[in-house]
Amino acid sequence: MINSKDSYKHFLSEDKKALNIVETNKISISLNPYNIDLEIWRFQIQLRKCEYLYNLNKKNILWKLKKFFAARLFKKLSCKLGFTIDPNCFGEGLRIAHRGTIVVNGRARIGTNCTINACVNIGATPGFDDAVPTIGNNVYIGPGAKIYGKIYIADGCIIGANAVVNKDCLETNMLLIGIPAIARKPKSN
Template identity: 50%
Template sequence: MLGFEIPINVFDAGLRINHRGLLIVNKHVKIGKYCDIHQGVNIGMQGNSKTDCPTIGDNVWIGPGAKLFGKIVIGNNNQIGANAVVNKSFVEDGITIAGVPAKKISNNPNPYVRNHLLNE
């Protein structure tokens, strides 16, 4: 009804979905605490193996229309820009990535993104 395809046990605690609309997440993806995700996001596998899916850290902001796929790792406290296509790992914490294909664009994440884990 809302356009979400999110299997159970993919996200850890504190998931925030900002808008209704298309949102597809593969059942083998693992996403940490306090993920903040927007509409139009697709997170899935590349290939046929269960292990060909992303692992995303804690406190990650995922902008509208972003696509993440393949056996990649995204570090903690990162931001993924709108419409980014992420097909390689970014294990460094506290960075912003964006573009097609995605690349690191900043070492200073947006201060307005939720910082739950930073304040614990």
């Protein structure tokens, strides 16, 4: 969780590394319409900025104006890219692989170095707002995966494309595939 200027800078640095962003001046972001990673990077900057501004929650008027404008730009980028991601869900090193529909319940907690693809839904069990997933570190979430319920996914797991995960996976470095997802050890070469 971002709770200081130093942690804010650290989260941005880790996210930048995860996205393999090399050049990030404002001109390169706004003038290159073909580099989607830069648009996603811009979204992640606003996500982390909102986390920073809202977690510190200072009471002066200037801080409130910063929060308002940061949240407004965050919402605009969210709609443009198709992301419904609340602040404080993801740890550092977030990598959003593609633009497209991504929905994450605001109460879900996802660890560090997560890669998430398009058409992913991380949500609550219907009728139970607090029954949301907790996902460990270094997890890859494939395109179209659906993860829901009060479940835990261990560190290093790979969730396959279009998998529906509704049960815990307590063992690390597992491959979760199928509908409903079944945990398997990945084959090693």
